[in-house]
Amino acid sequence: MQINALAALEKGAELQPFSFQAAPLKSFDCAIKVLACGICHSDIHMIHGDWGISRYPLVPGHEVIGEVVEIGSHVTHLQLGDRVGVGWQQAACMHCLDCLKGNHNLCDQAEGLIVSGYGGFADYMVVDSRFAFILPAGVSTQAAGPILCGGATVYAGLRNAGMTSGQEIGVIGIGGLGHLAIQFASRLGNRVTVFTTSADKADFATQLGAHEAILVPAGGSPPLPINKLNIIINTANQALDWLGYVNYLDSNGTFVFVGIPSEPLTIPITPLTSKQRRIMGSEIGSPAMIMEMLQIVDKFGIQPMVEMFSLDQANEALQRVLDNKVRYRAVLTM
Ligand SMILES: [Zn+2]
């Protein structure tokens, strides 16, 4: 199969047309005709080689929605014509304790779709079918892409931190991740407090279901807490006054990082020990978590807010993401 894609041919390069011949399908592989593909900030990090793991030519795109057009000999859960979504992960060893527990995202041999393969900025894509998830009928093709990476990241982060319902949940940052975290937490019956530096975004957050928006001066500290929160999820990528936020946690509260600031975390220990608070991290989501999330998205009408672009506008769309101008996720349609 010939695949026509867009690729960065070298570190930091603009995307340009790149065609290649896909290898014959392995037994668990499937080929999909790409219908839409979200743009995630990780695509930009990979194009720029920021993490030292990029290989060129690099075809970005790891929020892929497509239609199954071919399946390998061992694939039984997918049929031709199925509409599927693929996120960051495309492989795991399937044998280690983490994999056997269903936590494939924690496997030491986990592989990223655009790290070891070619992503969804293309007409077709080949992927291990065990990382391609059937979309419920109510989940729209255009909006679904951002759910597969951004959505999974915040849904798994909140669940891994212990979110159920009837809790007080805090969300730091209202962007591609935060606007989805607000919806998951509030639709599942929690009271949501958001922290933002923007009055406009505070209004938007309440439209999305947040119950309270706390304005924080840019580069400053949040006001002293009144309500205490059970879980706070951080979606911001810059260093903040972490202690100011940890003080918002109730006893036994959990602070979970999904946004990853580059600076090390420095915090006094007593605010943790005296209230049995936890700080944890979470990254993407396991296959089981993604399937559960897709059901929740369908049942509760979680809707990413997207700006649509055509594939030949990919460079322009990437620039808008880089400039933080997109409200709140960009999606390419093929
Ligand atoms: Zn991503």
Ligand SMILES: [Zn+2]
């Ligand atoms: Zn494994």
